[in-house]
Amino acid sequence: MEELNTDTKYRASIYLRLSKEDGDKSESDSIGNQRDLIHHFLKDKPDIEVVSERVDDGYSGVNFDRPAVKKMIADAENGVINCIVVKDLSRFGRNFVEVGKYIDQVFPALGIRVISINENFDSINGRSQSDNILLPFLSLINDAYLRDISIKVRSQLEIKRKKGDFIGSFAVYGYLKHPEDRHKLVIDDYAADIVRDIFKWKMEGQSQQRIADKLNELDILSPMEYKKFCGMEYQTSFQTNAKAKWSAVAIGRILKNEFYVGTLVQGKRTTPNHKVKKTVTKPSDEWIRIENNHEAIITKENFVIVNELLISDTRVAPNKTEVYTFSGLLYCADCGNQLVRSSVCKNGKTYFYYMCGKNRTTKKCTSHRISDGAITEGVVVALRQHIANIVEMERILKYIDTLPYKSTNVKKLNVQIISKEDEVKRYEHLKTALFENLSDSILDKNEYLRLKFVYDEKQQSAELAITNLKQEIDKLVLNRTQETLWIEKFKLYQNIDTIDRKIAVNLIDKITVYDDKRLEISFKYQYNFDLALSLIQSMEKEISPRNKVKEAV
Secondary structure (H helix, E strand, O other), X not given: OOOOOOOOOEXXXXXXXXXXXXXXXXXXXXXXXXXXXXXXXXXXXXXXEEEEEEXXXXXXXXXOOOHHHHHHHHHHHOOOOOEEEEOOHHHHOOOHHHHHHHHHHHHHHHOOEEEEOOOOEEHHHOOOHHHHHHHHHHHHHHHHHHHHHHHHHHHHHHHHHHHOOOOOOOXXXXXXXXXXXXXXXXXXXXXXXXXXXXXXXHHOOEOHHHHHHHHHHXXXXXXXXXXXXXXXXXXXXXXXXOOOOOOHHHHHHHHHOHHHHOOEEEOOEEOOOOOOOOOEEOOHHHOEEEOOOOOOOOOHHHHHHHHHHHHOOOXXXXXXXXXXXXXXXXXXXXXXXEEEEEEEEEOOEEEEEEEEHHHHHHOOOOOOOEEHHHHHHHHHHHHHHHHHHHHHHHHHHHHHHHOHHHHHXXXXXXXXXXXXXXXXXXXXXXXXXXXXXXXXXXXXXXXXXXXXXXXXXXXXXXHHHHHHHHHHHHHHOHHHOHHHHHHHHHHXXXXXXXXXXXXXXXXXXXXXXXXXXXEEEEEOOHHHHHHHHHHHHHHHHHHHHHHHHHHHO
């Protein structure tokens, strides 16, 4: 064993570390207490002069990618220090392999004296047989502790995600963290209006690049610049210029983000274990999705329309900024391929037409050629007829809603709801009485728990029945529900004589073109249309027998 040379002056750096997990665990591990312990220890060490203090506050000991520890190691490599003092080895690191490498290889090679106070370890004394056993064992304990903490943290985050708590560091553009609850988000009115404009312009046929250019022309700050301007925290993985501008990529990311319809998607990425920082993407079926978690900026309906447009072939004309009116909506009736737009010049005039994409590339299908004008004319006629049918359908639905027997059915359901609500109250009173009987020792604990379980089940059953009955009323009174909003969408365009991109993507699902130039148009909200039609037909069957009875009387 080497003798301690008290004539040698050691230039020491004291290292202090506190992670979030350690901070919650013990006051004795606080930065201040670590500092006091080390300085008290060094009072009796005249050969050691503290020349620097390195502090990593809020950093985990899982690896050595910590700013203060990296500076300290750099000082050691550059000869600035030749001694390191820590409260215990867990402050230096909790990775068994890495700590062992520094203690056994790196620091001895650099001539660095290492002192760990709690372990009573001083490398100048050499490694005793007990040190050879104890230090690896302590490092192994630290590693196991870190693994345990990692599992607990992951578990807590998983619980928060499933509860719908937002656990991201930065709010999504268009939202702000709630001032009283950082796990909840509220709408940022200014940014939300920009998001709405982006979706509106996309539905009107503008490309992502054109939308980005328009925002830059209007001098609207990009998401990153906006957060900088407002003093908010932000992070970006993209390389940025002096001032970040809007780009087609940024627009695309906003248009595809489910967050704007109120859906919180978290847990997309993870790390293999507590020692590896590099994240990997999890399978989408393992993501945690909570719908209707926060206030939406965009309706689900418009979000679906826009994302269907992003998938479709939405080419932009040369030197134009908007997408063709029928782009991504035209399909060949025979091969199912999309139709492509072409042009031909005749007598100094340019004519536009569509033809089967498969015919154009491989000639394996007929041309299905049809002019742009013929499609527009056919679609306008069909759309006006469809809207007229919907308006008449609405008139019939309103009439049905006034019929006495329909009103009677609603009343019957309301009577059942009142009965079930009384049932809920009754079981609530019974549970209160149970507790009083338990307090008065009329019931023992087991009997109390058994009866409470029975009453809880019956109360929950009644509450579920109330929910189902209310849904039945919503179905019965169809024109009072959200489902009839689709009618208003069509009624907006009752008197159209032409069609633009916005109308096309809002009302048309698909246009099938036959080789004889016939058009088969599939409108949006077909399910709602069929549901309303079915209701009308079923009501007609019910009305007819009643009328016959009246006539007989």
